[in-house]
Amino acid sequence: MTDEPLLRVSALSKFYGSRIGCENVTFDLWPGEVLAVVGESGSGKTTLLNCLSTRLLPSSGTASYRMRDGQWRELYRMSEAERRFLMRTDWGFVHQNPADGLRMTVSAGANVGERLMAVGDRHYGKIRATAVDWLSRVEIDEDRIDDEPRAFSGGMRQRLQIARNLVTGPRLVFMDEPTGGLDVSVQARLLDLLRGLVTDLGLAAIVVTHDLAVARLLSQRMMVMKDGRVVESGLTDRVLDDPRAPYTQLLVSSILQV
Amino acid sequence: MATPLVVSDVAKSFTMHLRDGVTLPVVTGVSFSIRAGECAVLGGPSGAGKSSILKMLYGNYAVDEGQIIVQHGGGLIDLASASPRTVLSVRRHTIGYVSQFLRTVPRVSALDVVAEPLVERGEDRESARTRARALLAQLNLPEKLWALPPATFSGGEQQRVNIARGFITEHPILLLDEPTASLDAKNRDVVVELIAAKKAAGVALLGIFHDLDVREAVADRVIDVTAFAAGKIAA
Numbered sequence: 001m002t003d004e005p006l007l008r009v010s011a012l013s014k015f016y017g018s019r020i021g022c023e024n025v026t027f028d029l030w031p032g033e034v035l036a037v038v039g040e041s042g043s044g045k046t047t048l049l050n051c052l053s054t055r056l057l058p059s060s061g062t063a064s065y066r067m068r069d070g071q072w073r074e075l076y077r078m079s080e081a082e083r084r085f086l087m088r089t090d091w092g093f094v095h096q097n098p099a100d101g102l103r104m105t106v107s108a109g110a111n112v113g114e115r116l117m118a119v120g121d122r123h124y125g126k127i128r129a130t131a132v133d134w135l136s137r138v139e140i141d142e143d144r145i146d147d148e149p150r151a152f153s154g155g156m157r158q159r160l161q162i163a164r165n166l167v168t169g170p171r172l173v174f175m176d177e178p179t180g181g182l183d184v185s186v187q188a189r190l191l192d193l194l195r196g197l198v199t200d201l202g203l204a205a206i207v208v209t210h211d212l213a214v215a216r217l218l219s220q221r222m223m224v225m226k227d228g229r230v231v232e233s234g235l236t237d238r239v240l241d242d243p244r245a246p247y248t249q250l251l252v253s254s255i256l257q258v
Numbered sequence: 259m260a261t262p263l264v265v266s267d268v269a270k271s272f273t274m275h276l277r278d279g280v281t282l283p284v285v286t287g288v289s290f291s292i293r294a295g296e297c298a299v300l301g302g303p304s305g306a307g308k309s310s311i312l313k314m315l316y317g318n319y320a321v322d323e324g325q326i327i328v329q330h331g332g333g334l335i336d337l338a339s340a341s342p343r344t345v346l347s348v349r350r351h352t353i354g355y356v357s358q359f360l361r362t363v364p365r366v367s368a369l370d371v372v373a374e375p376l377v378e379r380g381e382d383r384e385s386a387r388t389r390a391r392a393l394l395a396q397l398n399l400p401e402k403l404w405a406l407p408p409a410t411f412s413g414g415e416q417q418r419v420n421i422a423r424g425f426i427t428e429h430p431i432l433l434l435d436e437p438t439a440s441l442d443a444k445n446r447d448v449v450v451e452l453i454a455a456k457k458a459a460g461v462a463l464l465g466i467f468h469d470l471d472v473r474e475a476v477a478d479r480v481i482d483v484t485a486f487a488a489g490k491i492a493a
Binding site for chain 1: 273274275276313317318319320343345346365366378
């Protein structure tokens with residue numbers, strides 16, 4: 001771990017007219033760190049994620065990112081082209097619905113290869129070999145490489161989306177409910193996979209989820225949001241085992257025991 | 259003798275916001291220190307706050323008042339006010355913890371559960387697994403279980419996985435929350451041997467042991483937690 005953060009977020013707010021999307025969010029994220037953002041629907045966690053990944057522009061506040069050359073850049077002052085380049089190379093975005101992050105009518109191999117071509121890879125054999133390698137890392141059989149994701153199950157599509165995002169060796173990955181809508185057995189497999197990849201690659205990640213068990217398994221740090229504001233933050237196991245804010249206590253006490 | 263852990267005037271209470279903000283005081287004025295090579299035991303009846311003290315020392319519970327000074331990375335830090343990042347670093351390098359129950363992760367084998375703390379400290383996966391095998395064998399966990407995820411193991415088997423995971427590293431401070439509660443006599447003796455080896459290696463240990471034989475065998479001193487009772491004056 002280095003002593004410098006990767007991302008610095010300061011007083012970030014997003015208003016939709018007079019409605020609050022998220023308000024006054026401040027935090028630092030270090031390389032290799034997974035931050036979970038939890039809260040119920042409408043708490044502002046997806047708005048925050050979209051602002052951080054520059055898919056949305058905030059109403060006020062700043063976010064700076066440390067580029068590979070060590071330079072700090074203000075995300076909201078970069079040009080559209082620079083932001084798109086960052087998104088294609090140094091960042092990943094895993095959507096809840098794989099159809100939003102995949103191209104459904106091109107093959108699985110092309111879905112992975114496309115991101116490689118975006119960073120300048122041109123050698124077909126190399127691209128295909130890397131694609132095969134990544135498909136096997138996310139446990140998709142090599143003989144499915146020429147199939148379109150339309151023909152995949154939900155869990156496989158999600159694993160393909162993860163491969164597509166990680167193939168360029170990003171340093172920061174945004175995930176929006178990565179296990180939402182999957183069966184529990186499929187979820188367990190995906191979580192285990194994500195956990196392994198995040199540790200092996202030393203990724204930093206911001207994971208939005210309403211599932212506290214997912215947050216516990218994947219993240220070291222956690223922010224709890226309600227009505228657009230961060231009501232509690234800290235070490236994940238501290239927040240879950242000794243919740244202090246009334247809303248966090250409500251969330252934790254509402255978990256069903258199996 | 260070095261003193262890697264000093265606790266002074268620590269207080270803890272729980273505020274239950276869902277119960278009209280009732281405050282449950284747990285402990286107050288907790289003060290003690292642990293020297294290297296010594297095993298201190300927290301004594302007192304159930305509900306006296308023994309586990310809560312251990313959890314505060316591991317950063318798992320927040321601390322209301324007081325300081326927890328830990329020798330970490332060549333300096334001293336106050337765990338009670340440390341940032342999450344510092345607490346994580348303390349856990350990785352300085353304070354180990356054997357919890358009462360194993361929190362299992364789906365699909366991860368017992369062997370890798372045990373090896374993980376070493377891998378996190380940057381050790382090569384294969385040598386970490388070798389150490390894990392040796393410890394699991396010492397704790398008499400049948401070899402056919404090593405490749406299986408511990409979720410379906412019996413209580414005693416899970417506890418042995420948990421103990422192996424806690425003892426595999428060379429953390430200078432080790433916290434033990436009833437590590438022998440569901441073990442048979444033979445395996446209790448193994449744990450007593452493991453603790454003796456840690457003491458000989460200069461590790462500072464703090465534990466909770468309800469089992470009197472084990473406590474007799476390992477404790478250099480008992481810290482009476484009832485002295486830190488926060489009183490039953492409800493807010």
